[in-house]
Amino acid sequence: MQLVRLSLKVNGQPVEAEVEARTTLADFLREQLGLTGTKLGCEHGVCGSCTVLVDGAAARSCLLLAAQVDGCEITTIEGLTSNGTLHPVQQAFWEAHGLQCGFCTPGMVLTAVALLNEHPAPSESEIREALSGNLCRCTGYQNIIRAVQLVVEKQQRAG
Amino acid sequence: MTLHILPRGKWVGARVKRVEDPRFLTGEAKYLADLQSPGTVHAAFVRSPYAHARISRIDTTEARALPGVLAIYTAEDLSNLPPLASGLPIEGLKPTPQTVLAKEKVRFVGEAVAVVIAENRYLAEDAAELVQVDYEPLPAVTNAERAMAPDAPILHEDLASNVVYQKVTTLGDVEGAFAQANHIFRRRFHTNRFVASPMETRGCLSVYERASGQLTFYSSTQMPHMLRLFLSLFLGIPEHKVRVISPEVGGAFGQKMTIYPEQVIVAYLGKLLGRPVKWVEDRRENLAAATHAKEQIIELEAAVRSDGKVLGLKARLIGDGGAYSFNTASALIEPLAGAGIIPGVYDIQAYQHEVIAVCTNKSPVGAYRAVGWTAPQTARELFFDEIARQLGLDPAEFRRRNVIRSYQFPYTTITGMVYDSGSYQESLERALEIVGYEELRRRQAELREQGRLLGIGISLYVEPTAWGSESALQAGFPFPSHDNATVTIDPTGKVRVGVSVHSLRQGHETTLAQVAAEILGVSIDDVIVEHGDTDRVPWGMGTYASRSAVIGGGMVALAAQEVREKVLKVASRLLEVAPEDLTIENGTVFAKGAPDRSLSLSQVAFAAYLDARVRAEGEEPLLSATKFYNPKSTYSNGCIVTICEVDRETGLVQLEKVIAVEDCGTMLNPMIVEGQVMGAIAQGIGGALYEAMLYDENGQLLTDTFLTHALPRASEIPEIVIEHLETPSPVTIGGIKGIGEGGLLATPASVAGAVLDAIWPAGQAIEELPLTPERVLTALSEASVS
Numbered sequence: 001m002q003l004v005r006l007s008l009k010v011n012g013q014p015v016e017a018e019v020e021a022r023t024t025l026a027d028f029l030r031e032q033l034g035l036t037g038t039k040l041g042c043e044h045g046v047c048g049s050c051t052v053l054v055d056g057a058a059a060r061s062c063l064l065l066a067a068q069v070d071g072c073e074i075t076t077i078e079g080l081t082s083n084g085t086l087h088p089v090q091q092a093f094w095e096a097h098g099l100q101c102g103f104c105t106p107g108m109v110l111t112a113v114a115l116l117n118e119h120p121a122p123s124e125s126e127i128r129e130a131l132s133g134n135l136c137r138c139t140g141y142q143n144i145i146r147a148v149q150l151v152v153e154k155q156q157r158a159g
Numbered sequence: 160m161t162l163h164i165l166p167r168g169k170w171v172g173a174r175v176k177r178v179e180d181p182r183f184l185t186g187e188a189k190y191l192a193d194l195q196s197p198g199t200v201h202a203a204f205v206r207s208p209y210a211h212a213r214i215s216r217i218d219t220t221e222a223r224a225l226p227g228v229l230a231i232y233t234a235e236d237l238s239n240l241p242p243l244a245s246g247l248p249i250e251g252l253k254p255t256p257q258t259v260l261a262k263e264k265v266r267f268v269g270e271a272v273a274v275v276i277a278e279n280r281y282l283a284e285d286a287a288e289l290v291q292v293d294y295e296p297l298p299a300v301t302n303a304e305r306a307m308a309p310d311a312p313i314l315h316e317d318l319a320s321n322v323v324y325q326k327v328t329t330l331g332d333v334e335g336a337f338a339q340a341n342h343i344f345r346r347r348f349h350t351n352r353f354v355a356s357p358m359e360t361r362g363c364l365s366v367y368e369r370a371s372g373q374l375t376f377y378s379s380t381q382m383p384h385m386l387r388l389f390l391s392l393f394l395g396i397p398e399h400k401v402r403v404i405s406p407e408v409g410g411a412f413g414q415k416m417t418i419y420p421e422q423v424i425v426a427y428l429g430k431l432l433g434r435p436v437k438w439v440e441d442r443r444e445n446l447a448a449a450t451h452a453k454e455q456i457i458e459l460e461a462a463v464r465s466d467g468k469v470l471g472l473k474a475r476l477i478g479d480g481g482a483y484s485f486n487t488a489s490a491l492i493e494p495l496a497g498a499g500i501i502p503g504v505y506d507i508q509a510y511q512h513e514v515i516a517v518c519t520n521k522s523p524v525g526a527y528r529a530v531g532w533t534a535p536q537t538a539r540e541l542f543f544d545e546i547a548r549q550l551g552l553d554p555a556e557f558r559r560r561n562v563i564r565s566y567q568f569p570y571t572t573i574t575g576m577v578y579d580s581g582s583y584q585e586s587l588e589r590a591l592e593i594v595g596y597e598e599l600r601r602r603q604a605e606l607r608e609q610g611r612l613l614g615i616g617i618s619l620y621v622e623p624t625a626w627g628s629e630s631a632l633q634a635g636f637p638f639p640s641h642d643n644a645t646v647t648i649d650p651t652g653k654v655r656v657g658v659s660v661h662s663l664r665q666g667h668e669t670t671l672a673q674v675a676a677e678i679l680g681v682s683i684d685d686v687i688v689e690h691g692d693t694d695r696v697p698w699g700m701g702t703y704a705s706r707s708a709v710i711g712g713g714m715v716a717l718a719a720q721e722v723r724e725k726v727l728k729v730a731s732r733l734l735e736v737a738p739e740d741l742t743i744e745n746g747t748v749f750a751k752g753a754p755d756r757s758l759s760l761s762q763v764a765f766a767a768y769l770d771a772r773v774r775a776e777g778e779e780p781l782l783s784a785t786k787f788y789n790p791k792s793t794y795s796n797g798c799i800v801t802i803c804e805v806d807r808e809t810g811l812v813q814l815e816k817v818i819a820v821e822d823c824g825t826m827l828n829p830m831i832v833e834g835q836v837m838g839a840i841a842q843g844i845g846g847a848l849y850e851a852m853l854y855d856e857n858g859q860l861l862t863d864t865f866l867t868h869a870l871p872r873a874s875e876i877p878e879i880v881i882e883h884l885e886t887p888s889p890v891t892i893g894g895i896k897g898i899g900e901g902g903l904l905a906t907p908a909s910v911a912g913a914v915l916d917a918i919w920p921a922g923q924a925i926e927e928l929p930l931t932p933e934r935v936l937t938a939l940s941e942a943s944v945s
Contacts, residue, residue: 022281036193037186039409041358042442046865049358077186090184094176097830100838101664102183103190103358103409132874135865137358137410138664140837141873 004067010035011079019066026050028066029076037077037106041135048134051107052076058114077106080113088151089113098147100138108134112148121152165716165825165893170673170683174830178683179668188407191362191379192439199364200229202425202438203283205273205290206448207265210299210520210858211312214263214292217273222289227282229432231290232424233273234262240427241393243420243485248637252491253323255315255518257483259420265294266314266482267522268860269447274424276436299520299858303456303479306519314482314518323480323490324516328498330573331509336471340462344549346542350534350907351928352454352479353850354446355527356870359409361449362439363422365429375402376426379409381416382701384659387693389418390426405691408663412842413526415663416703417450417486446863450525451852454479455493455534459501459542462509467552467560469543471509474501476535478516481523487638489524490516495635496531499574501539504583504621504796505561510573520858526703528839529622529904531634533846537928540618540908541915548919553600554912555591558619562587569889576633578621579891581796582822582884587619590798590820593882599802612805614917618909622795624823624897626704630792640789642699642706644714646675646722647783650768652746652761654679654686656715659699660707661690665835665899667707670827671715674893678719679726680743681760697785705795705897708827713892714788721784726760729767729780733758791890795898797821799840799905801913807939810932812848812914814877817906822884824896829883835899837879843906845871847914848929918942 002021009015010033019028024043029035029052041049043062050062053075080087086094089112099105108131115122115130122130127148128141136144165171182188219231242256261272273290277283298312305311306321314321337343363378374396380386383403391398408415421438429436440449460473476497480490488495491514498512529536547557562583563570570578594615603613623630631638645657656675662668672686679686689695700706727738730748734741734756742751749757766773767780774780802815819836826832849869853861862868887894907928914930915922921942925934 020281030193034195035186036189039190039359040192041360042865044442044864044866047358047442077184081185086181086184093184094180097177097834099180099183100666100834101358101408101410102180102188105183106186109184128873132872135358135870135872137356137412137842137870138838139834140839140841140879141876142837142879143834145873 006066006070008069008071009073011076021065021067023066024062025064025066025069026061029061035076035078039103039106041103046135048107048111049104051110051134053110053114056114056117058111075110077109080109087113088154089116092147092150096143096147096150098139098144104134104136108136108144116151120155124149163892165674166677168677170677171827173673173828175669175673175683175828177666177669178672179666190359190407190409191364191377194364194377194406196364196366196435199435199437200276200278200432201280201283202428202436203275203280203287204271204421204444205275205287205292206444207261207268207270207272209265209294209296210268210301211297211314212265212294213297214261214265214272215295216293218291219273221291222275222286225282225286225289227278228286229276231273231275231286232260234258234260237424237427240423243418245485245488247488249488249491251324251326252484252488252516253318255323255484257420257485259423267520268858269444269522270482271420271448276428276432301519301521301854301856301858303477303517303519306517314520321518322515323484323518324514327511327513329511333471333473333509333511336509337462340470341465342463344461344463344546345459346545347458347926348538348541349456349927350453350537351846351851352451353846354451354852355412355414356445357410357412357414360440360442360445361415361419361421363425364435364437365426366435367430367433369433373400373402374426374430375404377404377406378422379415380405381411381663381703383661383691383693384698385701386418393423394427394430396430403693405661411663412528413530413703414449417525442865443863446868447860448522451481451522452524452527453493453533453846455497457535457538459538461542461546463546467547467550467557469505469507469561472501472507473511474498475513476515478524479519479521480516481521482518483523484516484518485523486525488636490518492526493524493531493534497535499576499634500532501535502572502574503536503539504563504619506563507573521854528842529900532904533907536618536620536904537908537911541912544912544915545923554617555587555596558587558617562619576623577792578794579792579888580886581621581794582886583619583621583796586796586798586820586822586884589882589884590800590818593818593820593880594800594802610807612807612917614803614805614913614915616801616909616912616916618799618905618912620797620901620905622901622904624705624795625709625790625793626706627710627790627792633792640700641787642710642714643697643785643787644711644718645697645783645785646715646718648722648726648764650765652685652759652764654681656686656688657696658688658690658711658715659697660702660711663702665707666828666831667711670708670831671711673827674712674715675719678716678723681746685746705899709790709793709891709895709897710788712827712895713790714786716892717786717788718784721786722782725780725782726763729773730758730763732773733763733766788892793888793891793896795821795823795896795901797901797905799909801909803910803913803917805914805917805935810935810939812930812935814844814910816878816880817909818880819902820882820884821898821901822886823898824885824887825894826883826885827895832883832898833881836881836902839900839902840879840906841871841876842903844876844910846903846929847907847910849875851929
């Protein structure tokens with residue numbers, strides 16, 4: 001098996017590692033780094049459960065090889081909380097009952113974070129569109145949309 | 160002491176944020192795939208690419224030679240394991256046992272033929288690809304009616320045919336009803352085979368300690384105690400040495416009730432190899448080999464009076480059970496449960512049904528939310544819409560003339576279900592009011608003139624819930640029901656609640672804590688609900704059939720009440736006040752009318768455990784109680800109305816809005832109720848418009864990835880408006896009824912009904928779902944030609 005050396009940042013921490021060439025980014029994060037918050041729902045790039053941020057952009061870690069992100073900055077769900085305080089998107093999901101089984105939640109939250117970083121005040125249909133790459137089987141999506149709207153509302157009130 | 164009234168103060172009925180959410184939001188929650196045990200090896204299954212074939216040879220030499228491969232097993236190697244069979248005693252159901260790995264023959268695409276054990280999953284899958292299996296293909300049959308034909312390929316050679324159950328039941332004066340009728344209507348539907356498709360696929364981890372003989376089996380499952388019992392019997396390991404733990408479950412919807420061959424194999428190999436064995440299926444395996452559901456061929460006949468009153472019904476329900484009927488009479492769960500629900504909320508006095516269960520070369524059927532009820536609800540509501548239109552009656556009016564009146568409760572249906580209470584008329588009227596029905600019909604007519612097709616679909620439903628033994632029996636299934644809760648207050652006054660109904664996503668850690676907190680007078684922050692581990696919680700059936708609020712709520716209430724009485728007894732000795740003059744609020748025990756005579760709950764608890772003076776002779780002061788609850792039958796109800804527009808050119812259906820009026824009796828947490836309703840409605844939309852397990856004539860599964868199998872996304876779900884009615888059950892603790900399945904029970908009928916309403920008079924020949932653009936366009940073009 002061909003081994004590849006990696007040097008990257010994960011959740012702000014530098015990581016040096018050696019991986020088999022064919023190891024996906026998702027498996028690298030979950031198995032080698034023990035960051036099991038990133039989930040695998042389909043492994044063919046449709047469900048979005050594996051979504052992480054690669055240099056700030058939402059990406060499907062099941063469709064990326066770990067070798068492809070050498071030198072990049074990865075943010076997983078574990079990297080959102082700071083000093084025990086939930087990120088505003090996490091907090092809003094909690095308040096709006098935007099999760100039930102929680103499996104799609106890490107991917108949903110990170111996709112929402114990426115969306116709001118680019119568009120701080122999206123409309124309802126823009127939110128639906130942006131989240132249409134993340135499947136949820138439990139909630140019917142409505143409370144997830146509300147959670148994102150709640151973040152926008154709070155930010156508008158604060159700012 | 161009977162407890163039919165549940166106190167409602169701070170907690171019961173409140174929209175409380177879920178206490179369990181933080182660990183899910185931060186990624187700390189551990190699902191099966193996240194569990195890691197030192198020395199774990201991984202399993203990968205070799206699966207049949209044929210729907211029906213004899214296995215002539217299996218060669219594992221090349222696969223075995225791969226570095227990192229520990230072992231490979233076939234049916235021959237596991238012949239000491241008995242086959243999976245149905246344990247439910249239903250007369251007339253022919254047995255079709257399933258060996259854990261295919262023996263001599265495969266009967267569906269995806270059936271497991273061999274299992275590879277390797278150091279990691281990548282290597283296990285590499286090796287699985289190298290296992291050579293020689294097959295002699297046999298003709299496959301993928302349609303239930305064709306499978307019934309005398310010349311059909313036979314799946315189970317010891318049976319003369321693929322029909323494993325057939326029974327006609329006549330109730331009431333059916334002949335008389337049909338003789339009296341002014342009109343006889345007939346309709347046929349073939350509902351789609353679709354699946355639970357939880358975001359988390361199946362998986363398990365078997366950890367066996369040789370020294371102690373202890374097996375710890377982790378599995379994403381809905382029924383930990385049943386799984387433990389089954390594994391103990393199957394593998395011959397004494398039950399007290401088997402522990403089943405269900406970690407966080409990423410959705411189940413019934414699919415994880417089934418005890419699967421893969422679980423048995425992994426459990427067994429953990430013991431055999433003495434190293435932890437882990438299996439996590441991928442999505443393709445989940446779509447092909449995890450249980451399917453919802454497919455029935457239903458023929459309906461109605462005897463109708465000229466004013467629209469239905470005098471009698473006849474139904475023939477054929478359940479397409481897939482290749483094996485195992486576990487709990489799986490081939491029957493669709494058509495038999497379906498037969499019982501055909502009358503629904505309508506006052507039907509004469510009814511004849513024929514239930515047929517058939518085996519076909521497709522994945523075996525299992526439970527999926529609203530088991531057996533979605534297909535008949537869809538068939539009957541669409542049939543009634545059509546009868547209404549033929550008679551020139553508004554579909555809402557037709558329903559009004561046939562619905563069971565509120566004064567008729569408790570109402571025993573012709574099939575023997577006892578509807579305890581409900582709001583069938585009220586839910587219909589309220590839903591129509593919310594939607595602005597009259598105005599909507601006017602808008603529909605105006606848009607028609609402009610060439611636009613607006614449609615309104617109404618689905619009025621009753622939802623059997625809880626499945627205590629009485630309910631289950633009324634549905635035709637002698638399913639046991641035995642669940643327990645233990646409530647304990649520790650010396651420092653903290654409350655632990657152990658329940659056998661564990662949480663898959665429904666928020667039990669919150670809702671059941673709300674019940675305990677209300678009765679014990681504490682904050683839910685001081686309550687912890689434990690579930691999913693057979694070593695830590697009392698015995699029970701598990702979570703399915705919307706039973707946790709009724710049964711879980713009920714048993715927690717009973718246990719908490721008993722603990723409350725113990726607390727007050729101890730407190731009364733400390734405060735020298737009679738127990739009936741004491742109350743507990745906000746963690747403080749005080750005398751009613753003299754609130755300064757008080758103690759904190761933690762002071763009382765401490766004394767109960769450590770102060771011998773507060774114990775009376777022979778008394779059991781332990782602040783703990785375990786209670787069991789098996790409720791009488793209870794039924795929820797509701798009405799779902801869908802508004803849609805159909806595009807003439809493309810056949811695409813645009814959903815404008817879905818309105819759901821639901822009544823589940825006393826609500827523990829309205830926020831959680833709404834979450835259940837919305838999720839179920841979304842699944843129903845999928846079942847009406849997008850989802851189907853499609854097989855070609857050779858039995859090849861065409862929809863085995865998310866690229867070919869479309870689950871609804873956020874952009875496909877319209878605004879869902881929910882309104883609650885609350886008609887408590889007169890027969891359950893707290894008047895609680897179950898909620899969770901109504902949305903999937905009733906929404907396909909509502910959505911399909913809206914589409915058919917939009918394209919009327921086209922669509923009368925539509926018998927199949929989902930209503931893809933192709934089906935809609937075909938119907939529209941057929942109508943314009945004729």
